[in-house]
Amino acid sequence: MTDGASPPRPGPARPDEDQGGGPPGPAAPLIEVRGVSMRFRAQSVLRDINLGIERGQTVCIIGESGCGKTVMLKLLIGLLQPTSGSVLFDGGDIASLRGKDLIKLRLRFGFLFQMAALFDSLTVYDNVAFGLREHHVCDEAEVKRIVSTRLQEVGLPAGLEWKKPAELSGGQRKRVGLARALALKPEVMLYDEPTTGLDPIMTDVINELILQTKESEKATGIVVTHEMKTVAKVADRVVMFYPLARLGPDDPQVIYDGPPEGLEDAADPRVRQFVRGEAGERLREMAQQRTASP
Numbered sequence: 293m294t295d296g297a298s299p300p301r302p303g304p305a306r307p308d309e310d311q312g313g314g315p316p317g318p319a320a321p322l323i324e325v326r327g328v329s330m331r332f333r334a335q336s337v338l339r340d341i342n343l344g345i346e347r348g349q350t351v352c353i354i355g356e357s358g359c360g361k362t363v364m365l366k367l368l369i370g371l372l373q374p375t376s377g378s379v380l381f382d383g384g385d386i387a388s389l390r391g392k393d394l395i396k397l398r399l400r401f402g403f404l405f406q407m408a409a410l411f412d413s414l415t416v417y418d419n420v421a422f423g424l425r426e427h428h429v430c431d432e433a434e435v436k437r438i439v440s441t442r443l444q445e446v447g448l449p450a451g452l453e454w455k456k457p458a459e460l461s462g463g464q465r466k467r468v469g470l471a472r473a474l475a476l477k478p479e480v481m482l483y484d485e486p487t488t489g490l491d492p493i494m495t496d497v498i499n500e501l502i503l504q505t506k507e508s509e510k511a512t513g514i515v516v517t518h519e520m521k522t523v524a525k526v527a528d529r530v531v532m533f534y535p536l537a538r539l540g541p542d543d544p545q546v547i548y549d550g551p552p553e554g555l556e557d558a559a560d561p562r563v564r565q566f567v568r569g570e571a572g573e574r575l576r577e578m579a580q581q582r583t584a585s586p
């Protein structure tokens with residue numbers, strides 16, 4: 293087989309497979325964003341976004357500050373409801389979920405937020421144990437085993453579990469945040485600027501951990517980042533949003549959707565400028581604003 297296609301799987305067909313004897317149909321995406329728009333009062337942030345994210349895929353979302361990347365992450369887990377359109381997880385519209393069902397859905401996700409969002413009053417151990425205890429998934433002996441396994445996996449030295457977050461470096465806090473997110477074995481990991489504020493070595497450590505999580509846990513990943521090294525290391529696919537304020541009414545907001553290797557030579561000059569960090573157009577706009585102001 294030279295075209296990279298998989299051989300037919302033995303056993304019963306999955307529900308998404310064509311059972312009519314033809315070639316298997318594509319698997320339904322785990323996450324589907326359908327025509328999503330998001331507005332906060334007078335400000336439109338996202339417009340008619342369509343994305344299908346396959347199981348096991350790691351997608352990096354990039355784009356200028358304020359273009360709606362974090363808003364998109366929040367829409368994916370139902371922390372925000374879209375103004376129009378829908379977000380489907382495993383085929384179900386998450387807007388229809390309430391109470392226990394919404395909690396069950398969120399348990400299938402792990403998050404690593406910008407500041408790691410640890411509980412300051414709890415030790416590292418209790419932070420990592422928090423979700424396991426909160427959701428009564430196992431007894432204390434199992435909690436202990438999971439916490440120490442997860443802390444080891446993220447490379448934190450023994451003894452550190454009794455410290456409070458304020459006693460840790462930024463990189464250590466991120467690693468505790470990751471250990472906590474992984475404790476519940478999520479199917480999907482959401483990372484919001486996981487390497488912001490870290491030195492280049494610690495950035496590489498976190499990138500490596502994201503990659504390990506993808507490979508060992510087979511987790512689907514969505515990574516919001518400004519760090520091109522993170523993109524190059526972890527992404528299977530890159531989606532770039534453009535700020536709505538800079539677009540005409542009919543322009544698409546997703547200006548790139550493809551492999552990381554295609555970014556440098558993307559057909560759209562806005563993509564190339566962003567990944568190369570060229571401020572040309574912005575500098576001209578700022579100069580014009582200075583000239584225009586009295």
Ligand SMILES: Nc1ncnc2c1ncn2[C@@H]1O[C@H](COP(=O)(O)OP(=O)(O)OP(=O)(O)O)[C@@H](O)[C@H]1O
Binds near residue numbers: 332355356363
């Ligand atoms: N809950 C909210 N209420 C009102 N406005 C909001 C809310 N959340 C986000 N916004 C606005 O939506 C816009 C997009 O925010 P978002 O945090 O998604 O940007 P971003 O692309 O992640 O930016 P950055 O790269 O700087 O983190 C911003 O202008 C922000 O002020």
